[in-house]
Amino acid sequence: MQDTFDKTGNGVEKPSKTQRKQTMHALQKIGEQLTTLSDKQLDDLNLPDNLLEAIYHIRQIGKFGARQRQLQYIGKLIRQIDIFPIQDKLNAWQQKSLHQTALVHLTEHWRERILSDANALTEFVKQFPATEIQQIRLLVRKAHKEKNSDKPPKSYRLLFHALQTAIKNAQN
The missing domain is CATH 1.10.60.30 (PSPTO4464-like domains)
Structure with a gap:
């Protein structure tokens, strides 16, 4: 583990690259689950507009590569919100x-x-x-x-x- 130092000089463990990737993949899987929900269920989640737009957009994508890129984008958007209520x-x-x-x-x-x-x-x-x-x-x-x-x-x-x-x- 790499140690970084905060303003007080105390060592703080930084997550490894593997841990960050695992977290990103987990968020991407949640995004994939979101793409399978109905419009009513998506409304119940109170998601931000840009995330809803990305989810609606992926429904129109047929090509595998484009779909994967859109899922990565959805995962990136999910990192900006509190995921625990959605996961619950x-x-x-x-x-x-x-x-x-x-x-x-x-x-x-x-x-x-x-x-x-x-x-x-x-x-x-x-x-x-x-x-x-x-x-x-x-x-x-x-x-x-x-x-x-x-x-x-x-x-x-x-x-x-x-x-x-x-x-x-x-x-x-």
């Missing part, structure tokens, strides 16, 4: 997205189990007691009929939504 919001949105994905997978799992195993509905009701069991039984019967007669899977989808609603209600 991005993390919160990602957690919400992960939670939604987990909910969909859990619902799909239960739907397949209920359709293939008659005892699975009893287990589901034990785990999620606020379930409307008559509605789910009806949807299961209809889903089996649709599958056997090669009809569109309307009840199959409705069963998914009914199960998802029961799981959400149990989580709240």
